[in-house]
Amino acid sequence: MIVKRKALSFWERLYLPALLSGLKVTIGHFFRKSVTMQYPEEKWVVPEGYRGAPYLVKDQEDRTKCVSCQLCEFVCPPKAIMITPPGPASAPETGNVEKAPLEFEINMLRCIFCGYCQEVCPEEAIFLMKDYSLTGTSRAEMIYDKEKLLALGGVHQDSIQKWKRKQDEAEIQGVGAHPVVNHGSTDK
Numbered sequence: 001m002i003v004k005r006k007a008l009s010f011w012e013r014l015y016l017p018a019l020l021s022g023l024k025v026t027i028g029h030f031f032r033k034s035v036t037m038q039y040p041e042e043k044w045v046v047p048e049g050y051r052g053a054p055y056l057v058k059d060q061e062d063r064t065k066c067v068s069c070q071l072c073e074f075v076c077p078p079k080a081i082m083i084t085p086p087g088p089a090s091a092p093e094t095g096n097v098e099k100a101p102l103e104f105e106i107n108m109l110r111c112i113f114c115g116y117c118q119e120v121c122p123e124e125a126i127f128l129m130k131d132y133s134l135t136g137t138s139r140a141e142m143i144y145d146k147e148k149l150l151a152l153g154g155v156h157q158d159s160i161q162k163w164k165r166k167q168d169e170a171e172i173q174g175v176g177a178h179p180v181v182n183h184g185s186t187d188k
């Protein structure tokens, strides 16, 4: 089937009207306020409640809050979290904290920023922060270890401190400030 082309009118053959209307749009934008962000020099300010990269936090007394319960590792949909729990020979990092992970890794290439780890954590030890732009020069660099996660997470000022409550209870009962409390309890 032969499709007949519509013949161009005189004005269309001139091309000038199309050229001028294009210039009109360009000049119109030229005097408007720019909406382009000069990224990465200019950073996007994320709204409250934004769910970015998950990091580990410390409490007001600079203690690692994570007790290595591995709930977050279990619930993580893409299996981005890998925890090495403390073995029999590894001592807890601090006085009355029950346990702490020997190693805690998050593969940021796998993480989908879903927030399940934050939801499930009984210790409020992991939070999704506002970081949305994670870069690295290798795959290995994108696996964040415990030290890096704690450094990025920083101190959580409104931390619950279960260890402190247990310490207070122990002192009231006169059993000393640092009893052995490693029963795997997660009660608040």
Ligand code: SF4
Pocket (backbone or CB within 6 Å): 054, 072, 075, 076, 077, 078, 079, 080, 081, 106, 110, 111, 112, 113, 114, 115, 116, 117, 118
């Ligand atoms: S935010 Fe989601 S995907 Fe990322 S580590 Fe937590 S549970 Fe896993």
Ligand code: SF4
Pocket (backbone or CB within 6 Å): 065, 066, 067, 068, 069, 070, 071, 072, 073, 083, 117, 120, 121, 122, 123, 124, 125, 126
């Ligand atoms: S759920 Fe919380 S306390 Fe348990 S291993 Fe994960 S970060 Fe640590």
